[in-house]
Amino acid sequence: MEPAPGPQEKYQLITRNLQEVLGEEKLMSILKERELKIYWGTATTGKPHVAYFVPMSKIADFLKAGCEVTILFADLHAYLDNMKAPWELLELRTRYYEHVIKAMLESIGVPLEKLRFVRGTDYQLSKEYTLDVYRLSSVVTQHDAKKAGAEVVKQVEHPLLSGLLYPGLQALDEEYLKVDAQFGGVDQRKIFTFAEKYLPSLGYAKRVHLMNPMVPGLTGSKMSSSEEDSKIDLLDRKEDVKKKLKKAFCEPGNVENNGVLSFIKHVLFPLKSEFVVLREEKWGGNKTYTAYEALEKDFAEQVVHPGDLKNSVEVALNKLLDPIREKFNCPELKKLSSAAYPTPSKAKPGEKSTKNSEPEDVIPSRLDIRVGKVISVEKHPDADSLYVEKIDVGEAEPRTVVSGLVHFVPKEQLQDRLVVLLCNLKPQKMRGVESQGMVLCASSVGEPRQVEPLDPPAGCCAGERVYVEGYEGGEPDEELKPKKKVFEKLQADFRVSEDCVAQWKQRNFLTKLGTVSCKSLRGGSIS
DSSP: OOOOOOHHHHHHHHHTTOSEEEOHHHHHHHHHHSOOEEEEEEESOSOOBGGGHHHHHHHHHHHHTTOEEEEEEEHHHHHHTTTSSOHHHHHHHHHHHHHHHHHHHHHTTOOGGGEEEEEGGGTTTSHHHHHHHHHHHTTOOHHHHHHHTTTTSOOOSSOOHHHHHHHHHHHHHHHHTTOSEEEEEGGGHHHHHHHHHHGGGGTOOOOEEEEEOOOBOTTSSBOOTTOGGGOOBTTOOHHHHHHHHHHSOOOTTOOTTOHHHHHIIIIIHHHHSOEEEOOOGGGTOOEEESSHHHHHHHHHTTSSOHHHHHHHHHHHHHHHHHHHHHHTTSHHHHHHHHHHSOOOOOOOTTSOOHHHHSOOOOOGGGSOEEEEEEEEEEEOTTOTTOEEEEEEOSSSSOEEEEEOOTTTSOHHHHTTOEEEEEOOSOOEEETTEEEOOEEOEEEOSSSSOOEEEOBOOTTOOTTOEEEETTOTTOOOOSSOOGGGOHHHHHHTTEEEOTTSBEEETTEEEEETTEEOBOSSOTTOEEO
């Protein structure tokens, strides 16, 4: 029998692979006295995907460190977040989450009897909790509530009051679950600092906050339930897993925004303490890595090929998914899955579709704007004013894009440069060549007309998401419908500031590394 870990060993287990810890001294002082009480909450909205193995892996670490762990199924939060879970589906989705999260934990060997499972509505509708919501609302400013939820709550042009309540409820959960610490992704940071600021004003203690990094999805951006190509569903068939991994962004030697490597680092290594790269004998045979850093180094130096890495992850991932698939193969859970996530129904002949009759929010997060790298530039064979470019946006193959930049930007200035590409316009043929995107450029107001491609911040990678400040959490449309004119309505408010920063309604275009800008066209338009 192994000896129980000491406070320092527990601290290392609890904090390994985390991006940030708020309250390190308090964490250590608790560990010297007793076991840590911690909770992780998940809003019961979209279907959980394989990125959920990241917090599951950390929960395994917490249990190894002797922590008392609570898992909160935040059903009320799911409804408050712009009704991501409609009230009539709330109970079904919460039951689905309970089954699938437990199946995930069992697949990685976590003993369920050591965990406490709680639903938000078990206590959030009580008289005491409701009174504390009112007490909190009397001291929290609208500005702070909106700021706290900016990266978690869905951002819309006309936000509902429910979204402003969301951060306060998450803060109060820490007190009502009687924990020392809350664990979540780094996208929760603003809610965590909100809790640290406002809980003491109600006479409640400030908690420790533990934050995981946001693991890139398969496209290189955040893995998301609503972005199909960015994630692998827990119930995906083996052939679907193979197909999605094959398309995953995994550029040779590139370790930045690499979702395949990140999954190995944050899930497979912590679970097994090793990772085996499967290779044919002629390429050196199988190689076992006992430290992630060594694998990353070999990949960066192109000793490990992306194809071998993907194949090896496919095998390891299917081993995790097999018991979940098996559990959900029974009629009861199949029925629950289809009831909790029904296929959107089409309107019957003569009826108006409810979805289409509701006013749509025309907001910047509906645009799929990404950093692209120009791989090649050629003159259009049938149009003197057009270039045909191949642009890498973090997908399996570069996109073909036709741009009217011949008279404004020399070919050599486009080659190998980073650009900003709108990726979800409907593809259209331009003089016989299908264009699969639009390079966004700044244009001067007066004559002679000048045009400059927008510049992402230095250090960005192809495929990285570009968003508008305050709309970080939204998900883009799969394809913008030409008749809806979503881009045209938004583009009317695109401008270049006096500091040469690209803006929408005076809100900056951003990547995680900073602002998007142009070289010199102050006050110009963007198209």
